[in-house]
Amino acid sequence: MMPKAIACFENVSRRFGDLVAVNDANLELFQGDVTAILGENGAGKSTLMKLLYGVYPPSNGRILIDGEPSAITGPADAMSNGVGMVFQNFSLFPALTVRENLLLAWPKTPFWASERNKGTSEVLANLTRLAPHINPHSKVANLSVGEQQLVELCKVLNISARIVILDEPTSVLTPAEARHLHGFIRQIAGEGVSVVFITHKLVDVEACADKIAIMRQGKIVDVSIRGQRSMSEIVTLMMGSDVKRTMSPPALPKKPVERLFLNKICADAPGMSLKNISLSVASGEVVGLAGVAGNGQALLAEVIAGIHPVTSGDVVLDGQNLVRRNQMETLATPLGYIPEQPRENAVVESMTLAQNLSLRTLASGGIDVNSDVQALLTRFHVNPPEKDRQASTLSGGNLQKLVSAREFGSPRAAILACYPTMGLDLSAIQTIYLEMFAQAEAGAAVLWISEDLDDLIAGAHRIAIIREGQVVAVKINDGSLTRDKLGALMTGMNLDELVA
């Protein structure tokens, strides 16, 4: 006899105005199963799970929990029914500590609980299991995005959820953190939790999925058991055709002309400081910056973009100094800049796609949006390509594409890209890399921050390693670089020790 499904979608649809985000979906989730949901950006993955979590009600169809029609009316209700979800963008309080955040979300927290209260120590049990390296007393604002993700997950585990939904958890994790998470997911599945794992990465699927559901344009087009289908079959089902990863950075110019120059940068932020960072990027060159998250790359990016002030040092682009000397000064960034977490750092969600594409014009006193917005939306495959749509309604990946469209859409002197492919599907990743390399080809100096060592090795001319706020090495990517070598530099381990 088949085991009974813990949750079941029956002909579920969800419309937003004319747009059908989820179209007649059927899916069953079982206890102890890890169900991976794959699909291109905007396929409806997040929306489908938000229906289960009660963020929106379905427009049609129904959701059963334990065979009964779900009575979940909102996230708080979902949590008390044992459904927990970790979103693509987070909901932690940055000014509070990790422990305080966990306490706030914990149903058993007595309101008088204080920082010293011993009785609440079990709130940290999951944190100790999942992420022993995170100090529960550090402020969330000082954590890397990956660490924040793990804290979010602990919040959900603390409510003893029977169904745990993870929306693209690995897109912000380092490969090592991701492997750790895979193991952890297998562990909680073994304890009987039903896990839903939305992802774009096939390694996630290989590492920990039992079932694979594939969504395409709002429909669930296929559900299979792992191993039943080959990876290329899965990609074809997702994208409509098999997408091959090809990457070829542009040839370096014969005579490199230095264009972007970081000169002895020192800067301080809570919990992080940059020490004497120097690096130069030539016109047409792609320099990768690799490092374990939380080693200063985010701060360095903000310094280069003129958002965070320096204590000393300069960033010079074509002879112009970009750094901000104090908190009161503001500078317009002349860079093409893709920050991490675009929803918070790069778009104005309350404005339209056209306005977001024209922020440079509007901020410098222009009244009308740029004339080429429609062409940009099409060129970068932003879906739906409706220029008057409000940016807040875009799916996570499409929002990322929107920012790329703005920053890569016209020629720039320099590009600063932080994790530019985060949350993107395979074909969108192709587009972004093509556009980024085209910028280099046209003479831009490209500084590319990434954790994906394979991509960096495939696409960068040189790779700089950042560790504890310092650039510890700059390597020419002449074919001799390997993941292990870079990994050793990133973590500070001696390669010889590693081999021995």
Add this chain to the structure above:
Amino acid sequence: MMQVNRDSILVVSATILAFFLLMVGFFMLLGKPPFEMIGMLLTYALGDGYSISQTLAKTTPILLCALAAAVPGRLGLISVGAEGQLYAGAITGTAVVLAAPGLPAALMLPAMLTSAALGGAFYGYVPGILRARLHINETITTLLLNYVTVLWVNALVFGPWKDPASQGWPATISFPQAAILPALPASRIHLGLLIGIALAIALHFFFTRGASAQKIRILAGNRKVGEMFGLNFGTWVIMLMAMGGAIAGIAGIAEVSAIQGRLQPTISIGYGLTGFLVSWLSRHQPLIILPVAFLVGGLVAASDALQLFAKVPAASAIILQGLLFAVALAVPGFIKSMRPGYER
């Protein structure tokens, strides 16, 4: 689009109905015949030329104070300082009159209004700069500064500015004719109303068209992104706080000049706070503030009259206002929660 209109019609009619029912309950509690009382309210608000003039006289300061809160509100600031700015404008405007009582109207009125606007602006500038440079919460500072100006007015009219001829009465000399804002004959509808309406229309364009509108929208939506593209949040905070203050300052001198004829301790019966609520109800949209201020002005004027003629307690005016605001805030949320399909 149709959907949006149907929703707002539903919200407005439900709000009116709920307010009506609460008023019925309120008058029954007072032991007065409810329908007769509501009928009287309507008559005293709009019944004849005199009532309308009273309503518009109350509308004027409420309208100006609402605009004063809306201007910084568009940037996401919560300024409750209109009351204090109103008093500040009253002081600096009066200062001109006292310093040069002999000026002809053609010079007096512009000088008086400008000075009032500057006084109010200064009183917005101070919390503005505290917020922009030192990150001090503008809601707290504007709230506290309110008390300060009210006391300043007292200090002046009990002290150096007191009219020696007025015996014990704390007030300045009566304003000379040249310093009285022109009004419609035999009514209390004065130039201040015209200024308020003109400002509402001008602000509508300021906030929806043009370069500043876009910059404010960007900064209000995501400050970090605005700063990335070279906008200075602090500068805009200071500018809009001062601009709002200037508008409230005009409200202050208009009350002093056109309604009271002299500076005395009670210029405002909480117009600043009422204006703040009107602005928030109207989501800081000047063209919506216009009718809402008129509605609230009518309620204030009529409940004043009701208190006089129907012997309801003096607090009724405030209670009715409070009921209106509570209903207007609660009903839309309630309707939203009743309809699960409602989108944000």
